[in-house]
Amino acid sequence: MSEVAEKEPLFSKKNKQLISDPLNENNPVTIQVLGICSALAVTVQLKNAFVMSLSVMAVLIAGNLLVSLLRNLIPGRIRIIVQLVVVASLVIIVDQVLKAFVYDVSKQLSVFVGLIITNCIIMGRLEAFALGNKPWPSILDGVGNGLGYGLVLVIVAFFKELFGSGKLMGIEIFGSMADGTGLYQFGYENNGLMLLPPSSLVIVGIYIWIQKTRSPQLIEH
Amino acid sequence: MALNKDSNGYVLGFSIAMVLVVGTVLAVVATALKGPIEENKKNEKKQYILAAAQVKGADPSSMITRSEAQELFEEIVVQRMLLDGSGNVIPGTVKSGPVDTKDTSDCFNMDINKAFKKFNKAWKATSGLDNEAKILEQQAIKSVQQYPLYVLNVEGHTKYVMPCAGVGLWDAIWGYVCLDSDGKSICGAVFDHKAETAGLGSEIAEDWFEDQFLEDQGKSIDKAGAYSPIVVVKPGSQELDAQSVDGISGGTFTSAGVDEMLKRALEVYYVGIPKLNELK
Numbered sequence A: 001m002s003e004v005a006e007k008e009p010l011f012s013k014k015n016k017q018l019i020s021d022p023l024n025e026n027n028p029v030t031i032q033v034l035g036i037c038s039a040l041a042v043t044v045q046l047k048n049a050f051v052m053s054l055s056v057m058a059v060l061i062a063g064n065l066l067v068s069l070l071r072n073l074i075p076g077r078i079r080i081i082v083q084l085v086v087v088a089s090l091v092i093i094v095d096q097v098l099k100a101f102v103y104d105v106s107k108q109l110s111v112f113v114g115l116i117i118t119n120c121i122i123m124g125r126l127e128a129f130a131l132g133n134k135p136w137p138s139i140l141d142g143v144g145n146g147l148g149y150g151l152v153l154v155i156v157a158f159f160k161e162l163f164g165s166g167k168l169m170g171i172e173i174f175g176s177m178a179d180g181t182g183l184y185q186f187g188y189e190n191n192g193l194m195l196l197p198p199s200s201l202v203i204v205g206i207y208i209w210i211q212k213t214r215s216p217q218l219i220e221h
Numbered sequence B: 001m002a003l004n005k006d007s008n009g010y011v012l013g014f015s016i017a018m019v020l021v022v023g024t025v026l027a028v029v030a031t032a033l034k035g036p037i038e039e040n041k042k043n044e045k046k047q048y049i050l051a052a053a054q055v056k057g058a059d060p061s062s063m064i065t066r067s068e069a070q071e072l073f074e075e076i077v078v079q080r081m082l083l084d085g086s087g088n089v090i091p092g093t094v095k096s097g098p099v100d101t102k103d104t105s106d107c108f109n110m111d112i113n114k115a116f117k118k119f120n121k122a123w124k125a126t127s128g129l130d131n132e133a134k135i136l137e138q139q140a141i142k143s144v145q146q147y148p149l150y151v152l153n154v155e156g157h158t159k160y161v162m163p164c165a166g167v168g169l170w171d172a173i174w175g176y177v178c179l180d181s182d183g184k185s186i187c188g189a190v191f192d193h194k195a196e197t198a199g200l201g202s203e204i205a206e207d208w209f210e211d212q213f214l215e216d217q218g219k220s221i222d223k224a225g226a227y228s229p230i231v232v233v234k235p236g237s238q239e240l241d242a243q244s245v246d247g248i249s250g251g252t253f254t255s256a257g258v259d260e261m262l263k264r265a266l267e268v269y270y271v272g273i274p275k276l277n278e279l280k
Helices: A013-024 A037-042 A046-069 A076-101 A103-111 A111-118 A120-128 A133-166 A182-186 A198-213 B006-051 B066-077 B112-128 B129-145 B203-207 B205-213 B254-277
Strands: B075-083 B147-154 B157-167 B172-180 B186-193 B231-232 B244-246
Touching: A013 A133, A013 B172, A037 A111, A037 A198, A046 A076, A046 A103, A046 A111, A046 A120, A046 A133, A046 B254, A076 A103, A076 A111, A076 A120, A076 A182, A076 B006, A120 A133, A133 A198, A182 B172, B006 B066, B006 B147, B006 B157, B006 B172, B006 B186, B066 B075, B066 B147, B066 B231, B075 B254, B112 B157, B112 B172, B147 B254, B157 B254, B172 B203, B172 B254, B186 B205, B203 B205, B205 B244, B231 B254
Parallel strands: B231 B244
Antiparallel strands: B075 B147, B147 B157, B157 B172, B172 B186
């Protein structure tokens, strides 16, 4: 593939697809079912989902780039270990930099920064893409998959925060529950189940249902 | 390339080089960033101590900022000291003025989470003992604990801020509670956690939870002249009185952790602060 890529423009059709594919027909969460764990846990609030998506995207891009640059040097027998070391080091550096310069953001992310190491999407993309492609397409692949992951996270978090706490980005949408105003004065109550991980599964399930109904070619037979 | 990437020598060499490079990079990053990180943590502690006493910065609608706290800390915190398990001031630990980070007898330098871990380990070890020995052992453990106390002068009023540490669902939780000069009425609290679930246990650090400890809520650790701990109850399950606050739906273990740490820590200060007032 290298001789073709040599003369390609930066945003050729193929490269554009690297970004657009993971948003729908090759979405890492809903189609490849990777990174489900954090999609279930970090989606109680929209704000956390945003920050988590950004962090994952940052690590994904940097990891893809590094592994792609090293792809001709990495011995095949220990490639998984090498990928793990690259991802783990990147995450630790990101964590330390956040703590030193944007302490408040690092507090919000708390454990989730560490959990990026175990996000299957990152290892999956390093193994499946970066190891066999040039740096530029690898960066685009990182951006695309980061966006695809973020899209699902944000959509899930939107419904969870809205129906679980009646808020979006921390702003009360349905009126104040404490004061009994807005919808709450008619007896509306927040759904406690929406705050818990199982509801994410239901929302992701509905998402996949809608996605596959709209694009029947995605249905496996 | 003539290099055989699958040979043992290459794999070994690659691994060694990788470890050396990664190790060096991480060590350099960690050393370079240690200063700012420590500074952030120290200032956050100052921020929490002042925020618990409801000291406000330029923006009165939110918590005082870290840099504001750094400036105001020495001015507002007039004394820092350590109490023993019976509420007496440990001699030589009363400090004021700038914090000397190397002075181990300064309560500001005490890591309350580490102290709690040590305490918790010793406490759990007593579970195998029979009843009488257990009670004696637990009393002994309690009596050797050290309890930091900050005396604040907020616009002419004396207020006491005390840290407390405990354990939530996943990891450490801690907080700073402010008592009025009578040592009974609660006039503010700040909580934080290391790894509670976002949106559930982590709610203890949110305004709505902390606001239950504000002065106008009338919470008190005194009921008819005796110590009565603050209880964190299931939200909506009962009418709240001066000794209870709403817990978190879906954050039961974290709520129980807050309940436990407040109960354990405030008991000592309930005895200690009147003793301090008598000395004045």
